[in-house]
Amino acid sequence: MTPEQVAGMPVRESAVKALYRINQHGAWSNIIIERELARQSLSQADKGLFVHLVRGCLERQGALDWALGFYVRRPLARLDAWPREILRLGAYQIMYLGTPAFAAVDTSVALAKRLSGAHIAGLVNAVLRRLAEGKDGLPWPDRFGDPIAHLAIAESHPRWLVERWVTRFGPEGAHSLCVANNRPPGTTIRANLLRTTRRDLIEELARAGFDAREGRAAPEAIRIFGGGDLRRADAYRAGKFVIQDEASMLAARALAPQPGEKVIDACAAPGGKATHLAALSFDKAPVLALDVNPAKVSQVRSLANRLGLQSITALPGDARELGRLTPVRADALLLDAPCSGLGVIRRRPELRWRRGASDLPAIAERQLEMLAGVAVAVRPGGRMVYAVCSFEPEETEDVIVEFLSSENGRAWELDGDPTLLLPHVDGTDGFFFARLRRRAAANPPR
Numbered sequence: 001m002t003p004e005q006v007a008g009m010p011v012r013e014s015a016v017k018a019l020y021r022i023n024q025h026g027a028w029s030n031i032i033i034e035r036e037l038a039r040q041s042l043s044q045a046d047k048g049l050f051v052h053l054v055r056g057c058l059e060r061q062g063a064l065d066w067a068l069g070f071y072v073r074r075p076l077a078r079l080d081a082w083p084r085e086i087l088r089l090g091a092y093q094i095m096y097l098g099t100p101a102f103a104a105v106d107t108s109v110a111l112a113k114r115l116s117g118a119h120i121a122g123l124v125n126a127v128l129r130r131l132a133e134g135k136d137g138l139p140w141p142d143r144f145g146d147p148i149a150h151l152a153i154a155e156s157h158p159r160w161l162v163e164r165w166v167t168r169f170g171p172e173g174a175h176s177l178c179v180a181n182n183r184p185p186g187t188t189i190r191a192n193l194l195r196t197t198r199r200d201l202i203e204e205l206a207r208a209g210f211d212a213r214e215g216r217a218a219p220e221a222i223r224i225f226g227g228g229d230l231r232r233a234d235a236y237r238a239g240k241f242v243i244q245d246e247a248s249m250l251a252a253r254a255l256a257p258q259p260g261e262k263v264i265d266a267c268a269a270p271g272g273k274a275t276h277l278a279a280l281s282f283d284k285a286p287v288l289a290l291d292v293n294p295a296k297v298s299q300v301r302s303l304a305n306r307l308g309l310q311s312i313t314a315l316p317g318d319a320r321e322l323g324r325l326t327p328v329r330a331d332a333l334l335l336d337a338p339c340s341g342l343g344v345i346r347r348r349p350e351l352r353w354r355r356g357a358s359d360l361p362a363i364a365e366r367q368l369e370m371l372a373g374v375a376v377a378v379r380p381g382g383r384m385v386y387a388v389c390s391f392e393p394e395e396t397e398d399v400i401v402e403f404l405s406s407e408n409g410r411a412w413e414l415d416g417d418p419t420l421l422l423p424h425v426d427g428t429d430g431f432f433f434a435r436l437r438r439r440a441a442a443n444p445p446r
Helices: 009-025 029-039 044-059 061-068 081-097 101-115 118-137 147-154 159-181 198-207 246-255 272-280 294-307 319-325 359-375 397-404
Strands: 187-191 212-214 221-224 241-243 263-265 287-291 312-316 330-336 378-388 412-414 419-421 431-438
Touching: 009 029, 009 044, 009 081, 009 101, 029 044, 044 061, 044 081, 061 081, 061 118, 061 147, 081 101, 081 118, 101 118, 147 159, 198 212, 198 221, 241 272, 246 272, 246 330, 246 378, 246 419, 246 431, 263 272, 272 287, 272 294, 272 312, 272 330, 287 294, 287 319, 294 312, 319 359, 330 359, 359 378, 359 397, 378 397, 397 412, 397 431
Parallel strands: 263 287, 263 330, 287 312, 330 378
Antiparallel strands: 187 221, 187 241, 212 221, 378 431, 412 431, 419 431
């Protein structure tokens, strides 16, 4: 029997090739998944399986590698990339998906023959058969006796992250956070209130077959629990909504732009927050949307056009040079700074394996540079929101404290308490934002 004739091969081959691109070439899972779903001629059931396989292997990679390590004679890291990804795919099906062992083994062997050769197929066959026989006796660390080891292996997170989360949130809080990171994040959309109302949009989406319900925190938020591809909905093409997490909506709302104000989004791509700022000001506040990547500026323009917004000017520009780049002194500025992304692990599960504790100081340094660069672009008495999709202290509270004590930050003060959102507590992406106000010129720094 040829590999093409093995049942279930097309979807599994697509999945292992996606995993190869993600783990070996640094591609992002959300982009790869979306691209493959659009390109592949898979059935609806196989599309669901494809997403499950790719996300599941990334989410459980630590546990899969640990389990496979009992049956591979050499360290898994020393295997070539293709057999490593094939073994992970087979192990995930055996350990988590409930796939019959013979089916997981047969398809994995067929993949190995197709992608690596007959000698690798023998290795894959032997390892996965032994795993299928021994999986129920694996020595998982005890959740209560050794919570850090348990979370690192059983919930498949890097040990350095688990250690800091146990310290901050306690063993139970860290456990809840890791579990939340391994659940499908769901889909939230933001209604474009300039073209519809939330109630009308929910009803329209329901007529189109979507299970749409009100969000929890933002008045524009709608949660989608099923119904197909949102981008093919008539309401999407009519510019009535944007796919966006609720945490991002709250950050734009914290800036509270008003009609007639000069507004800047200093790191705007792909445009979700910039278009929200325009909508919140009824499309009557000029919004300057900047992004350091010129290729991404077109994304902002395209989204603004689809939503029918006229107030947005999208241009390339580095936030660190904002004071020099524009003579505009903004009334309100949003800095959604580049960060570790550790708050969106549930959306990009590969992030947990790409970040290390040593990355955070350099990221925080860049965030401080950006804050210093944008602070001078806000008029005295104006306001600014600093936001990141992370909840690590180095990128959140520590950045604000250091900025306020710096030369560029002495003219600023916190305007209310910062907001910290956690996946296992708030049901949103992990997110932090702080609103600051620049003191009026007549009020010297204290």
